[in-house]
Structures are given as C-alpha cells and as structure tokens.
Amino acid sequence: MYTYQAQDQLLVDQRAAQFQEQVERRFEGALNEDEFRPLRLQNGLYQEMHAYMLRINIPYGTLSSRQLRKLADISRTFDKGYGHFTTRQNLQLNWLSLKDTPAILAELATVEMHAIQSSGSCIRNVTADHFAGAAADEIDDPRIWAEIVRQWSTLHPEFAFLPRKFKIAVSGGGKDRAATAVHDIGLKLVRNDDGQIGFEVMVGGGLGRTPMLGKVIREFLPSDHLLSYLEAILRVYNQLGRRDNKYKARIKIMVHELGAEVVRDLVEDEWLATRDSGLKLPQSEVSRIRDNFQPPAFEVVDAPDPDHQVQEPGFIDWQRTNVHAHKQPGYNIVTVSLKAFGIAPGDASAEQMYVLANLADAYSFGEIRVSHEQNLILPHVRRDHLPALWQSLQRVGLGTANAGLATDIISCPGMDFCTLASARSIPVSLAITERLDDLKRLHDIGELKIKISGCVNACAHHHVGHIGILGLEKKGEEFYQVTVGGRADEEAAIGQVVGPGFAGHEIPDVIENLIAVYLDVRKNGELFVDTVKRLGTSPFKESLYAHSETR
Amino acid sequence: MPILKHGEIIIDDWQNLADDEVLPEEGLAIVSLARWQTDRDQLINARRPLGLRLTGKVDVSEIAADLDHFDLVAVSFPGIADGRGYSQARLLRQRFGFTGELRATGPLVRDVFAALERVGFDAIEARDQAEAEAWSVAVGRITVRLQSDITAPEMSSFQTAAE
Ligand code: HEM
Ligand code: SF4
Numbered sequence: 001m002y003t004y005q006a007q008d009q010l011l012v013d014q015r016a017a018q019f020q021e022q023v024e025r026r027f028e029g030a031l032n033e034d035e036f037r038p039l040r041l042q043n044g045l046y047q048e049m050h051a052y053m054l055r056i057n058i059p060y061g062t063l064s065s066r067q068l069r070k071l072a073d074i075s076r077t078f079d080k081g082y083g084h085f086t087t088r089q090n091l092q093l094n095w096l097s098l099k100d101t102p103a104i105l106a107e108l109a110t111v112e113m114h115a116i117q118s119s120g121s122c123i124r125n126v127t128a129d130h131f132a133g134a135a136a137d138e139i140d141d142p143r144i145w146a147e148i149v150r151q152w153s154t155l156h157p158e159f160a161f162l163p164r165k166f167k168i169a170v171s172g173g174g175k176d177r178a179a180t181a182v183h184d185i186g187l188k189l190v191r192n193d194d195g196q197i198g199f200e201v202m203v204g205g206g207l208g209r210t211p212m213l214g215k216v217i218r219e220f221l222p223s224d225h226l227l228s229y230l231e232a233i234l235r236v237y238n239q240l241g242r243r244d245n246k247y248k249a250r251i252k253i254m255v256h257e258l259g260a261e262v263v264r265d266l267v268e269d270e271w272l273a274t275r276d277s278g279l280k281l282p283q284s285e286v287s288r289i290r291d292n293f294q295p296p297a298f299e300v301v302d303a304p305d306p307d308h309q310v311q312e313p314g315f316i317d318w319q320r321t322n323v324h325a326h327k328q329p330g331y332n333i334v335t336v337s338l339k340a341f342g343i344a345p346g347d348a349s350a351e352q353m354y355v356l357a358n359l360a361d362a363y364s365f366g367e368i369r370v371s372h373e374q375n376l377i378l379p380h381v382r383r384d385h386l387p388a389l390w391q392s393l394q395r396v397g398l399g400t401a402n403a404g405l406a407t408d409i410i411s412c413p414g415m416d417f418c419t420l421a422s423a424r425s426i427p428v429s430l431a432i433t434e435r436l437d438d439l440k441r442l443h444d445i446g447e448l449k450i451k452i453s454g455c456v457n458a459c460a461h462h463h464v465g466h467i468g469i470l471g472l473e474k475k476g477e478e479f480y481q482v483t484v485g486g487r488a489d490e491e492a493a494i495g496q497v498v499g500p501g502f503a504g505h506e507i508p509d510v511i512e513n514l515i516a517v518y519l520d521v522r523k524n525g526e527l528f529v530d531t532v533k534r535l536g537t538s539p540f541k542e543s544l545y546a547h548s549e550t551r
Numbered sequence: 552m553p554i555l556k557h558g559e560i561i562i563d564d565w566q567n568l569a570d571d572e573v574l575p576e577e578g579l580a581i582v583s584l585a586r587w588q589t590d591r592d593q594l595i596n597a598r599r600p601l602g603l604r605l606t607g608k609v610d611v612s613e614i615a616a617d618l619d620h621f622d623l624v625a626v627s628f629p630g631i632a633d634g635r636g637y638s639q640a641r642l643l644r645q646r647f648g649f650t651g652e653l654r655a656t657g658p659l660v661r662d663v664f665a666a667l668e669r670v671g672f673d674a675i676e677a678r679d680q681a682e683a684e685a686w687s688v689a690v691g692r693i694t695v696r697l698q699s700d701i702t703a704p705e706m707s708s709f710q711t712a713a714e
Contacts, residue, residue: 007708011695018692022662030681035660038632121632151697151708157669158641158700161634227706238638239608273646278705285709 001064001367002147002292004112011154012109015116019043020102027099042122042160044090044115045101049419052096054104055118060128060146060170061089061370061377065357068368070111072353074104083353085338085346087372087410087461088167089127090118094417116154121162121249123153123234128170129177130371133293134379136327137174139189140197144290145226146170148281152227159234163241164249166234167206179372181205181213181492182464184251185233190220198222203233203263204255207458211494212252215260217267223286225271228279232271236263296365296380301330303384310387317439318390318401330383334364335403336376336393341433343397344426345411346374355396363389372461373449374410375403406448406515407433410461414454414471415478421454423471423478428452428507435508445515448528449487464488466529467514468495469507478504484514484540485532496537499545510544517543552658553683555675558690560683565602565623574599581625584609587617595620604656611639615647623652626672628659637670644671644701661689669700 004012022039025031031039044055056071063071071091075083078100079093086092096104108114118125126149128142129135149168153159159166166185171178173189180186186202199221205214221229233251240258242248255263306319324333336356339345348356360368360378363385369377381389393399402408409432412418414425429452436442451465455472462468468483479501486495502510517540518528532540554563565579570586574597581602587594594601602623603614618624624643626636636655643649655667658678664686667675677683697708 007695007697011693011697014693014695018662021692031660035631039662121634154697155666155693155695156698157666158637158698159634160663160666161632161637235638235641239610239635243608243633243635278699278709282709285706 001062002059002143002289008151009109009112012112012114012116013106015043015114015155016102016105016109019105023098023102038120038161041120042117043101043105044118045098046119047419048094048417050417051094052098052101053417054093054096054101054115055086056091056093056108056113056115057118057125058089058091058113058370059150060126060132060143061130061372062132062143063368063370064111065360065366065368067111067113068353068357068360070107070113072350072357074107075353076350078104081351082347082349084344084413085348085370085374085376087374087412087459088125089130089370089372090125091370092413094413117160119165120160121164121166122160123156123162123166123168126150126153126168126170127178127183127372129172130369130377131177131324131333131379132172132369133295134326134328134331134333135172135174135177136325138172139174139191140172141290141293142170142172142178142187142189144286144293145187145189145199145223147289147292148226148286149230152230159238162234162238163243164246164251166237166251168230176488176490176492177371179461179464179488179492182207182211182461182488183214185230186214187226192220196222199226201229201233203267204252204260205492206250206252207461207463208250209247209456209458210252210256211458211463212256213492213494214252215255217260217264224281224283225275227281228275228277229267229271231279232267232274235270236266240266295328296367298328298331298380299382301382301384303382306384306386314394314399314401315387315390317443318399319386320443321401321405322403323386326380328380332381332383332386334378334381334386334389335371336378336398337400337402337408338375338398339402339408339433340397340400341407341437342430344413344416345409345429348376352396352398355392356398359389359392373408375408401439402442404447404449405442406436406445406450406511407442408449409433410449410451410465412453412459414452418454418459420457421471422456422473423454423480424504425452425454425460425469425471428469428471428480428504431505431508432511435512445519446527448515450511451486461488462486463494464492465495466527466532467511472501480504480507482507482510482514482544484537485529487529493533498537498541513544514540552676552678553680554654555664555677555683555686556652557673558686561674567604579622581623584614602652602654605636605639608635609639611642611647618643618647618649618651621649621651623654623674624649625654625656627656631660631663637666640667640671641701645704661685665690665693669696669702671701 169183201218202214364378411429415421452469453460464486483495654674
C-alpha cells in the first residue's frame with residue numbers, strides 16, 4: 001500500500017485545518033451558502049435530507065486494517081455506527097452534523113485518508129480494479145498509476161472548478177473490473193510490441209441521464225506521458241465543456257457534440273506543447289511509487305486443499321461464488337458480500353468493520369479492498385485459511401454466498417436518503433433479495449448483475465446492469481423502468497428499455513419473469529446477458545407484457 | 552472591490568471602459584475583446600497603456616499575437632464555480648508568454664487565492680476588504696503542491712522523491 005511521505009501527510013493535515021476555518025466562517029456568516037457550497041463539496045460534504053453526508057475517499061479501493069478501524073471509530077463517534085460503501089469506492093456517512101466534520105477530517109488524516117475532491121466539479125476519487133496486485137490477468141498493477149493520478153489531481157490549481165464532476169478509472173489490462181468505459185477518462189494498461197507499458201485512453205464515458213460509452217482517442221500512450229496527456233484532456237475540457245446547462249456539462253456531451261476525432265485532435269495538439277514538460281514522469285518517481293505496491297510476503301503453502309477438509313454445503317457454495325483465482329499459487333481472492341438478506345446493499349456496521357479489519361490482519365496481510373460492486377475484498381488469502389475465514393465471516397453476517405449472483409444487487413440510497421431521488425431503491429432491492437432467497441436456484445441462474453438507481457442520475461450504474469432498474473416518478477407515483485443487456489466490463493454496453501414501467505411491488509415478479517425466460521432459452525453455459533445479446537429483448541418483452549395483460 | 556497585487560492591496564489606476572464609452576484623454580483603460588476587435592487600429596494609434604478584458608468562453612490562442620499591445624489582461628470569474636479562467640491564465644502566461652499584469656476579476660474569496668497565483672495571476676480582485684486582508688494567511692494554509700505550475704514548472708512531488 002502507498003505510505004504517505006511527509007508532504008502527503010502535511011497536505012491532509014493542512015487541508016483539515018483549512019476546512020475548520022471555512023466552517024467557522026460559514027457559521028459567522030462571512031461565507032454565504034453559495035460560496036461555501038463548492039468548498040464543502042470539495043471536502044466531500046453534502047447537505048442531505050436529514051443531515052450532512054460525508055463521502056470519504058478510498059483511493060482505488062485500497063484500505064488497510066488500521067484505516068478500516070478508523071472508519072468504524074468515526075462511524076460510531078459521529079454517526080449512527082454504520083457506513084455505506086459506494087460504487088465509487090467511497091464510504092458515505094449519512095448522519096453527520098456540520099460542526100463535527102472538521103474533526104472527522106482531522107481523524108481521517110491520522111490514518112492517511114481524506115475526503116478531498118470526493119464531490120464537486122473537480123477530479124474525483126480515482127478508481128481501479130479491486131483485484132489489483134492479486135489478479136493473474138493484469139499487465140501491471142493499476143494502483144501504481146492510480147496513485148500517481150491521485151497525487152497529481154489532488155488540489156490541482158487549474159482543475160478545481162471544471163464544468164462538472166470528472167471521474168478517472170484505471171484497469172489492469174485483463175478483464176475490466178473497473179468499468180472504465182463509463183468514466184470520463186478510462187485508462188486500460190496495455191503493452192506495445194516493444195514490451196513497453198502504456199495506456200489505452202478512453203474519453204467521454206458516463207452514465208446519468210444520457211448514458212454513453214467512452215471512445216478510444218489513443219491506443220497507446222507511453223506510461224511516462226500519463227500526466228501530460230491527462231492534463232491536456234482536462235485543459236481542453238475546462239475551456240470547451242459546456243457551462244450553460246448542468247445536464248450537458250459532462251465531457252461525454254463535449255465528445256458527443258464535437259465528435260471523438262475533433263476532441264482527439266484538440267487533445268493531441270495541446271499535448272504536443274506540454275508532453276516534454278516537467279510533467280513527464282521520471283523513472284525514479286515511478287519506482288518510488290511502485291515500491292509501495294510490492295507484493296506481500298507470500299508463503300509457499302503446503303497444506304491440503306480445503307475442499308477435502310470441509311464438506312459443509314454452505315462453504316462449498318461460498319467458495320464457488322466468493323472465492324476467486326489469485327496469481328500466487330496457494331492463495332485466493334475473497335469477496336466479502338455486503339448484500340446480506342435484509343441489509344441495504346453496501347452498508348456495513350462498525351462491528352462488521354472491526355471484525356473484518358481483524359480478519360484482514362489474520363488472513364490477508366492487513367489489506368482490504370472496496371469494489372465498485374459495493375462489496376469488500378480480502379485480496380490475499382491462503383487457500384487453507386478459507387474455512388476458518390468463512391466461519392468467522394458467517395458469525396457477523398458477512399458470509400453470504402452471492403458474489404456476482406442475482407442478489408448481489410447494486411443500489412443507490414434513493415428516496416431513503418437522497419434529496420435528488422425520484423423513487424425508493426433500497427426497499428426494491430430488499431424485496432428482490434427476499435424473493436430470490438433460494439441459494440440453490442441463485443447458483444443455477446449464475447452471474448446476473450442487477451442495479452437499481454433511485455433517479456436518472458444513475459448512481460447505481462443501472463444502465464450497465466444486466467438488469468437495470470431506474471426509479472422514476474409521475475404525478476406523485478413512483479414507478480420503475482427496466483432495462484436488460486447492459487454490462488460494465490470489457491464488452492461494455494448500455495441496457496435497452498424493455499417497455500413501459502412497473503410499480504415497485506411488481507418488480508420482484510418482473511425479475512422472476514425475466515429469469516424464467518432466460519432459464520427457458522439459455523444455451524449451455526450462457527449468462528443472462530449473453531442470452532440477451534443473442535436473442536435481443538423481444539422474448540423478454542413478450543413474456544413480461546403478456547403476463548401483465550393476463551393478470 | 553480591493554485589488555491585490557502580489558498580495559499587497561494597491562490603489563487601482565485602471566479604468567474599465569464600457570464599449571460605448573470614448574477612450575479618455577489620459578489614464579489607464581481596460582477594453583473588452585469586442586472593442587479591441589472593432590477599434591483595434593484606433594486603440595493602437597492612441598499609444599496608450601491598454602488593458603484587455605476577457606469574459607467567458609474565449610479561445611486565448613486567438614489573441615496570442617496581440618498580447619504585446621497590452622499591459623494588463625483581466626480575466627473575469629463570473630462565480631467561484633466557473634473555472635475557465637484558470638486554464639486561460641495558464642495558457643496566457645506559459646504558452647503565450649504574457650508578462651504584463653494578469654488580473655483575476657471577481658468577486659473572489661480567499662479560498663481560491665493560492666490557486667489563482669499558481670496558474671499565473673499576479674493580481675486579484677478580492678470580494679471585500681476582509682478577504683483582501685486575509686491574503687497572507689489564506690495562501691499559507693496549504694503549502695504542499697503536488698503539481699507543476701507557473702511558480703514551479705517542475706513537479707514538486709517528483710523533486711521530493713529525488714531528494
Ligand atoms: C446520496 C447522495 C448522492 C447524491 C446527491 C448524488 C448525486 C449524483 C448526481 C447528481 C449524479 C449525476 C451526475 C451527472 O449526470 O453528471 C450522480 C452520478 C453518480 N453517482 Fe451519485 N449521488 C449520491 C450518492 C451516490 C452513491 C451512494 C453512489 C454509489 C453507490 C454514487 C455513485 C455515483 C455514480 C457511479 C454516478 C454515475 C456517474 C456518471 O454519470 O458517470 N452516488 N450522483
Ligand atoms: S441515483 Fe439519484 S436517487 Fe440514487 S443516489 Fe444518485 S442522485 Fe440519489
């Protein structure tokens with residue numbers, strides 16, 4: 001993990017002190033709300049329905065056990081004893097008061113954390129593959145590059161007031177677990193014919209009310225030019241991005257209106273003027289960062305396979321879905337599901353955080369990851385430790401065997417917390433989970449990603465859900481629009497609307513119906529999304545709407 | 552509103568000229584880009600110190616060739632959230648080599664002073680006297696810089712690494 005140097009520490013300490021003063025000026029009236037809003041947003045602070053919400057960055061999803069304990073402490077001291085892990089690899093605390101927040105930032109700074117730029121029209125928390133450093137398919141560890149981007153983007157003087165929020169994601173180059181195609185900039189690690197490491201650069205992806213997939217504007221960017229190239233994109237966007245209409249202000253609209261070729265030419269021209277400036281990454285700097293991400297001290301494991309020790313069906317199920325291949329022989333990656341029955345997706349209690357921190361110390365070199373699918377990951381677990389880990393997780397409700405399955409739902413806070421919501425999303429996700437509670441059946445259905453957003457802002461990525469559910473409102477009535485066929489991986493696609501919306505209580509039936517069609521027509525080994533791709537939406541439509549007429 | 556130049560509150564000699572106002576006999580006048588484009592020859596022939604006012608979406612590369620005619624360029628910030636001026640300033644200074652006074656016109660609060668100076672502004676129009684007087688405290692709040700900028704063209708974080 002990256003360890004702060006003196007200057008990194010000084011920065012977060014100074015930032016907390018600065019915010020303390022800004023809050024005081026707000027209370028004295030020296031700053032009005034219009035002036036204060038961008039300042040608080042750039043420290044992750046939102047004013048929500050019932051209280052202030054703080055969004056804490058977990059850069060590229062990497063946490064140490066010490067940091068997780070601190071998050072638990074903060075949630076106990078200042079909030080209601082739980083937190084919400086989001087699709088953006090952040091933690092949100094929903095029940096804060098403004099006066100406490102400077103103290104929280106100071107607490108975070110003691111464990112090398114912050115909330116800088118977790119909101120506002122600036123470069124947000126940079127996200128990356130949650131299996132980084134453990135997945136066998138990566139070309140290089142994306143965290144190294146994400147950390148370089150984090151430092152460069154932190155308090156960048158030129159890009160603090162962009163037309164709109166700006167999100168950068170980095171994938172390791174194999175399977176895309178970072179949803180790079182739906183980010184303002186998606187970076188995919190690639191290797192050229194000479195064996196050099198670089199990036200494929202995608203620009204203009206985004207969800208919200210106009211979902212778009214990013215366009216590749218450069219197939220190979222040598223890695224030492226990463227920062228100059230990012231700066232060129234940002235400078236073009238800062239000048240040309242629309243500021244007249246907040247719904248058209250994201251870079252995706254600029255790319256759409258100007259065309260990807262024009263944007264590429266503008267960026268390349270700008271880059272030509274700066275590529276050999278002080279931004280060029282010296283090898284020494286890359287090595288300094290790389291040194292922080294050395295693999296942990298893996299052991300040579302000479303123990304029997306746990307399959308032979310443990311016959312409990314629960315363990316076998318869990319192993320099938322929540323345990324993934326690791327590049328180190330004898331080790332596995334473990335997904336800790338935050339989608340237990342009856343719990344809002346992504347929520348974790350302080351107690352669960354403490355337990356997980358201890359388990360990370362015992363079994364995963366003190367490391368935890370946050371996935372954009374709102375689960376936690378223990379990245380480096382010895383295979384023979386799996387049964388013991390599973391038992392400990394079970395005891396605190398963290399052992400649900402549903403990673404990647406239909407109940408591993410991504411959901412935004414929706415009407416329960418969010419001032420922008422049109423409809424509730426958590427209750428809908430809970431109703432689906434309740435309906436699909438038969439684990440055996442879930443395993444038979446296989447990978448199925450359901451994502452539920454409470455309004456068009458699409459915080460839960462519903463456009464790229466295999467099944468996407470969007471909460472809307474008409475004349476005071478909530479209803480839900482359903483899409484199928486979306487995906488966020490290397491075959492990214494925007495889902496297609498199946499037809500008129502449904503009432504909230506109908507959604508579990510709708511899901512059942514879609515699944516029934518799939519099970520009926522699927523070919524061997526085909527996932528739900530593959531079936532949609534092969535057959536289109538019509539069989540699903542026919543079944544859904546025939547059903548609603550006969551009722 | 553008070554003007555800060557390199558952090559000092561100064562008496563402002565410049566006059567903002569509306570587009571229909573005649574150029575006064577003497578004194579320092581700031582004209583809009585539109586005025587400059589229509590009255591260019593007349594303004595040059597007046598042989599007077601001139602300032603140029605930029606508002607909104609301006610492609611600063613289009614005025615690069617004219618910069619020698621100006622002693623001051625004023626870049627307006629219609630609100631704290633409109634950050635176009637940061638890139639404009641950086642281009643004017645770094646790319647097009649403007650060496651005259653580069654002024655950020657506001658109202659601007661202390662919280663952005665440091666960033667403004669880092670992208671090349673040497674003069675700032677503060678919202679009021681209290682904000683102007685807070686300059687030295689405000690720019691000293693955060694001393695760590697992780698990017699190259701006008702004041703430090705090399706990446707400061709890299710330098711630390713090399714130490
Ligand atoms: C509860 C307070 C929240 C508010 C007020 C909020 C607000 C917004 C808004 C306005 C957008 C649309 C931006 C645009 O279209 O330009 C957005 C997008 C998004 N938000 Fe949230 N959000 C909240 C919570 C969350 C949570 C809990 C998550 C994660 C579970 C999240 C993740 C995202 C993501 C991934 C996007 C999509 C960005 C894109 O369009 O590319 N947000 N949010
Ligand atoms: S999708 Fe809408 S309702 Fe859900 S968190 Fe985002 S803004 Fe709020």
